[in-house]
Amino acid sequence: xxxxxxxDLERTLxxxxxxxxxxxxxxxxxxxxxxxxxxxxxxxxxxEVLVRKAAPLGDPIEINIRGYELTLRKAEAxxxxxx
Amino acid sequence: xxxxxxxxxxxNCGKTTLFNEITGSTQxxxxxxxxxxxxxxxxxxxxxxxxxxxxxxxxxxxxPYSMEEIIxxxxxxxxxxxxxxxxxxxxxxxxxxxxxxxxxxxxxxVVVALNMMDAVEAKGDKIDLKILEGSLKVPVVPITxxxxxxxxELLEKALNVAQTAAAAGGSPLLQEIHNExxxxxxxxxxxxxxxxxxxKVQNPRWTSLKLLEGDEKVQEALKxxxxxxxxxxxxxxxxxxxxxxxxxxxxxxSRYRFTTDVTRKAVKKKAQASDLTISDKxxxxxxxxxxxxxLFLAMMFGIFSVTFGTVGSSTIxxxxxxxxDTIATFVLSLLEGAGAAVWLQDLIVGGIIGGLGSMxxxxxxxxxxxxxxxxxxxxxxxxxxxxxxxxxxxxxxxSGKSFIPMLIGFGCTVPAVMSTRTLENEKDRRLTIMLVPFxxxxxxxxxYALYTAAFFANNQTMVVFSxxxxxxxxxxxxxxxxxxxxxxxxxxxxxxxxxxxRIPTFKGLMIHMWDRGKGFVKKAGTIIFAAAVVIWFLQYFxxxxxxxxxxxxSILGAIGNAxxxxxxxxxxxxWQSAVALLTGFIAKEAVVSTMGIxxxxxxxxxxxxxxxxxLRTVFxxxxxxxxxxxxxxxxxxxxxFATIKREMNSWKWTLITVGYSTGIAWVVAFLIFQxxxxxxxx
Ligand SMILES: Nc1nc2c(ncn2[C@@H]2O[C@H](COP(=O)(O)OP(=O)(O)OP(=O)(O)O)[C@@H](O)[C@H]2O)c(=O)[nH]1
Ligand SMILES: [Mg+2]
Numbered sequence: 027x028x029x030x031x032x033x034d035l036e037r038t039l040x041x042x043x044x045x046x047x048x049x050x051x052x053x054x055x056x057x058x059x060x061x062x063x064x065x066x067x068x069x070x071x072x073x074e075v076l077v078r079k080a081a082p083l084g085d086p087i088e089i090n091i092r093g094y095e096l097t098l099r100k101a102e103a104x105x106x107x108x109x
Numbered sequence: 110x111x112x113x114x115x116x117x118x119x120x121n122c123g124k125t126t127l128f129n130e131i132t133g134s135t136q137x138x139x140x141x142x143x144x145x146x147x148x149x150x151x152x153x154x155x156x157x158x159x160x161x162x163x164x165x166x167x168x169x170x171x172x173p174y175s176m177e178e179i180i181x182x183x184x185x186x187x188x189x190x191x192x193x194x195x196x197x198x199x200x201x202x203x204x205x206x207x208x209x210x211x212x213x214x215x216x217x218x219v220v221v222a223l224n225m226m227d228a229v230e231a232k233g234d235k236i237d238l239k240i241l242e243g244s245l246k247v248p249v250v251p252i253t254x255x256x257x258x259x260x261x262e263l264l265e266k267a268l269n270v271a272q273t274a275a276a277a278g279g280s281p282l283l284q285e286i287h288n289e290x291x292x293x294x295x296x297x298x299x300x301x302x303x304x305x306x307x308x309k310v311q312n313p314r315w316t317s318l319k320l321l322e323g324d325e326k327v328q329e330a331l332k333x334x335x336x337x338x339x340x341x342x343x344x345x346x347x348x349x350x351x352x353x354x355x356x357x358x359x360x361x362x363s364r365y366r367f368t369t370d371v372t373r374k375a376v377k378k379k380a381q382a383s384d385l386t387i388s389d390k391x392x393x394x395x396x397x398x399x400x401x402x403x404l405f406l407a408m409m410f411g412i413f414s415v416t417f418g419t420v421g422s423s424t425i426x427x428x429x430x431x432x433x434d435t436i437a438t439f440v441l442s443l444l445e446g447a448g449a450a451v452w453l454q455d456l457i458v459g460g461i462i463g464g465l466g467s468m469x470x471x472x473x474x475x476x477x478x479x480x481x482x483x484x485x486x487x488x489x490x491x492x493x494x495x496x497x498x499x500x501x502x503x504x505x506x507x508s509g510k511s512f513i514p515m516l517i518g519f520g521c522t523v524p525a526v527m528s529t530r531t532l533e534n535e536k537d538r539r540l541t542i543m544l545v546p547f548x549x550x551x552x553x554x555x556x557y558a559l560y561t562a563a564f565f566a567n568n569q570t571m572v573v574f575s576x577x578x579x580x581x582x583x584x585x586x587x588x589x590x591x592x593x594x595x596x597x598x599x600x601x602x603x604x605x606x607x608x609x610x611r612i613p614t615f616k617g618l619m620i621h622m623w624d625r626g627k628g629f630v631k632k633a634g635t636i637i638f639a640a641a642v643v644i645w646f647l648q649y650f651x652x653x654x655x656x657x658x659x660x661x662x663s664i665l666g667a668i669g670n671a672x673x674x675x676x677x678x679x680x681x682x683x684w685q686s687a688v689a690l691l692t693g694f695i696a697k698e699a700v701v702s703t704m705g706i707x708x709x710x711x712x713x714x715x716x717x718x719x720x721x722x723x724l725r726t727v728f729x730x731x732x733x734x735x736x737x738x739x740x741x742x743x744x745x746x747x748x749x750f751a752t753i754k755r756e757m758n759s760w761k762w763t764l765i766t767v768g769y770s771t772g773i774a775w776v777v778a779f780l781i782f783q784x785x786x787x788x789x790x791x
Contacts, residue, residue: 045383057323057355059174059533060602065361066170067604068204072362072369076382078389082401083500086509086603090382092203092369095607097496097509102602 039089039103042077048108049074055105068092069106111152111159112271113188114264117181117212118196119205120144120167121608123224127196127254128164131155131264135620137524140611141491141513142167143531146177148184156264163190166530169204171211173326175533185217186311191271192218194263199229199236199251200609202376206245206368213245213282215315220267221249227256228609233379240375246282255614283314286367290351291360294321294344302337321345322360388609392493401497412481413577414570416474417558422569424473425558432466452649452656460645460706465633467705467720468698471555472633476626478551482520483621487613491516492605499603505588506596508532508603511541515584518548519577520625522749525550526756536598540591542753543766546745547584549577552629552697556740559701563721564733572734580741583773595765632696640695644688644706660707679739679775680732680782690739696746731790735782742774 042048050073055061068091078088078095086099116124120142129136132151137144145166153160165184166177173179185193195212197205202223212219221241229236241249248266252259284292298317303310308331310316319327320341328338345356352359380386394400415421437458444454485491491513499509510532518525525545532538549557557576561569592598647665649656657663661670661684669684672691676682689703708723728736744767745753754763785791 047383052354053358057357060604062170062172062174062357062361063533063602063604065358066172066207067606068207068365070358070362070365073365074382079392079396081496081500082396082398083497086496086499088396088496088607092201093378093382094201094204095388095609096604097499097607098604099499099602101600102604 036107036109039075039077039106039108040100042075042108044077044079047074047076050106050108052107053105054107060102061105064098064102064106067096075108111161112192112268113161113163113190114153114192114194114267114271115163115165115185115188115190116196117165117185117193117208118167118224119169119198119201119208121606122167122196122198122201122205123254124167124196125149125164127194127222127224127252127260128162130254130257130260131162135624136164137621137624138617139486139491139621140489140608140613141486142606142608143177143513143528144486146527146530148180153264155261156268158268160264160268168208170208171215173324176530179326185212185215190217192220192267194220194222194267196222196224196254199223199225200232200234202236203368203372206371207364209245210286210364210367213247214286214318216312218270219247220263220270221245221247222254222259222263223249223251224254226251226258227253235377235379237375237377241371244285244371244374283318287360287363290348291321291363294348297344298341302333302340305337306331306333308332318360321356323356386609388489391610395490395493396497405494405497409577410570410574412478413574415481416478416554417561417570417573421474421477421558422562424477425470425562428470428473429466432462432469437462437466455649456642456645460641461638464641464644464702464706465638467559468555468637468702469630469633471558471698471701472626472629474558475551475554475629476622478554479520479622479625480618482516482625483618484613485516486621487611487617489608489610492607495605496607503600503603505540505585506592506598506600507537507540507588508601510601510603510605511537511544514541514545515548518545518550520551521628522546522548522550522745523752524625526749526752529756532601534598534601536596537601539757539762540588540596542756543591543596543769544584544588546749546753546766546770547580547587547742549580549741550697551625552746553741555698555701557737559704559720560724560728560733560737563724564728564730576737576741579738579777583742583777587769587773629698632698636695637699637702640692640699641702641706644692644703648707665707675775676739678783679778680735680786681728681739683727685727686736690743693740694744694747694750696748697740700740729791731782731785734785735778738781739774739778742770742777744771744774 036051050069050071052071053061053064053069073091076090078090080087086097087103088095088097116128118124125136125138125145128151131153133154134151136149145164149164151162153162165181168178168181170178171182193212195209197209209221238249248270250259250263250266252263295317298320299313303313303317316327321344323345348359349356395404440462441454441458444457494516495509495512498512502509502511514525514528517528522545526542529538529541532541557573561572565572644665648660648663651657651663660666665688666684669688673682673684673687676687685707689700692703693700705720708720750767753766757763
């Protein structure tokens with residue numbers, strides 16, 4: 027496991043507000059199905075993300091990434107470091 | 110030997126649409142990821158040559174993490190199709206190419222079909238095909254599968270590739286896709302490890318890459334020794350140190366870098382990511398903070414009002430008049446004219462026409478229901494519903510994805526149980542399968558339609574809606590209960606693509622309606638027909654095979670009377686109800702056809718089979734409601750049972766599911782009847 031210090035410029039995807047953009051630096055977490063799925067869906071370093079909206083009950087969120095719409099939970103979004 | 114072309118691509122990119130177009134078949138298409146879950150084969154009709162087309166489930170990657178991915182990958186590797194037609198959604202090239210690259214890495218013959226060109230044009234995007242072909246080094250053919258455009262060209266290209274291309278050994282592109290350090294490690298493995306393996310490796314390049322990625326399925330298949338694995342680990346750790354990421358991320362990153370690069374060069378998008386598309390505007394309403402859930406309920410209510418309201422019930426009157434009056438009277442007069450024996454007249458008119466007729470009258474209504482469900486599936490609403498409901502479903506330990514099987518369950522439990530395959534987690538799948546049968550399927554509809562017409566004529570829609578809600582409520586409580594007891598586990602993740610809204614095609618809607626509806630007509634002509642004949646005989650004769658004057662003295666009467674006491678505390682302890690519920694295992698709508706025979710037979714020869722009047726003498730509104738609730742919840746039909754067994758792959762879990770639902774059905778019906786009685790209803 028590589029520990030990650032979140033610096034001033036960096037935030038997690040969870041902290042982005044609706045309409046805000048960011049660039050993915052890194053996806054944290056153990057190797058496994060969830061992380062792999064996130065990467066297969068295009069969540070790799072350098073990808074631009076835009077938070078489109080949150081679901082009616084606040085979670086999950088919808089983002090635009092690599093030209094398409096993806097939904098994921100805040101719990102997963104928390105593992106995605108962006109700047 | 111026919112040539113084999115396999116259709117491979119991301120979920121929802123139009124594979125089945127293309128398959129239908131090429132083969133002239135009518136397979137299920139829908140606007141949500143995960144529609145196709147099984148491999149389908151068909152002969153190509155558009156060309157002279159003998160070509161077999163294979164439709165596969167959609168996948169995002171060739172990683173070994175989900176069932177579909179393993180199925181698709183195994184198919185490509187083991188069956189070795191002559192050409193892999195990789196369908197790419199032209200509006201979403203960057204992500205779709207992630208899979209394309211993996212297919213190219215695999216070294217198979219790939220032809221890229223760039224689909225949805227109509228949508229690309231409508232958006233005003235420009236795609237440079239020359240650049241794409243130049244970078245990928247495979248043919249790229251633009252098509253619009255839904256309109257059949259470009260399909261012949263695509264097939265010609267694929268034939269060309271199949272006939273000319275030499276079997277590709279390794280992929281020349283690997284060096285261009287991946288950075289030097291990765292390529293170096295791949296070469297190390299290829300030169301040092303692969304030759305030491307016992308089994309002969311078909312595709313050393315790809316195998317080396319997979320071993321570097323740490324693909325466990327490949328390790329197992331090749332029985333890689335611990336020594337070799339340790340050696341591979343050294344290469345992995347070197348890279349991990351260098352890039353400060355784990356090995357899977359390094360390789361995925363590298364692939365995406367390549368797709369981004371190609372897309373940037375070849376695709377000129379007109380709109381910005383932040384511009385609002387039509388889908389976003391629709392979503393402003395559909396997934397609105399306040400409106401989303403009321404809108405969903407209103408929509409379901411609307412669907413049921415139309416199905417059970419004026420439109421639906423007018424179809425009943427029509428078919429009822431046709432079957433039970435016109436046809437029955439006509440057949441009876443024919444039989445009488447021909448001097449047929451009384452028992453034969455009774456079998457044909459009372460047993461077959463009366464039994465099947467009482468169920469067939471509801472087929473148009475079932476079709477109407479399927480039509481509306483088809484609209485939900487084809488527009489793209491399914492994925493939104495999953496998005497909106499995820500938060501609530503998480504309380505049950507499920508994810509929004511489980512909501513899709515549940516919605517499909519309103520049509521039929523069988524495809525609903527099968528569609529749980531898209532759920533990644535085994536426990537979630539199990540729980541979802543256990544809950545799906547509580548979603549009231551189309552086959553229960555005849556039961557409701559009959560009983561509400563008899564006892565709740567003034568507020569049919571409300572009563573039926575309440576039954577659907579009852580099913581949902583039982584599913585929710587069961588979810589909480591099961592998750593706390595026998596199905597404890599982690600919370601399932603939720604990562605899902607939201608497709609753009611699409612206007613459903615007329616053809617698509619008709620295929621849907623027919624595909625799901627024809628099953629009912631078929632069932633009526635086969636097993637329900639057989640059951641009706643058997644039921645008729647059993648209620649006509651006693652154990653010494655003499656015709657009885659009172660059906661209660663018949664074989665069936667004896668069986669019914671033996672089990673009826675079980676249902677007595679629920680308010681319907683007569684032998685006819687017991688028998689009808691037993692036959693409900695054959696198919697839920699058989700409950701109605703059996704009732705039709707048992708209550709209609711006496712008067713059948715007098716040409717009036719008024720089942721409703723007969724039921725009014727046996728049931729009260731309260732017992733009718735308890736009976737409907739029991740029919741809704743108790744053991745799923747035979748077909749659903751078999752599907753559950755297959756998908757759970759365990760007798761234990763299948764029996765738990767069936768036992769649980771029947772137990773719950775008894776308790777709920779008991780509470781309704783006894784509670785209602787105490788409150789003074791009847
Ligand atoms: N505009 C447009 N829509 C299309 C085209 N081809 C398919 N579609 C639509 O795309 C959606 C998905 O089509 P399917 O054929 O079910 O896709 P699939 O790849 O088989 O999907 P899965 O089975 O889930 O993997 C449907 O709503 C189709 O009507 C096309 O050429 N243009
Ligand atoms: Mg499909």
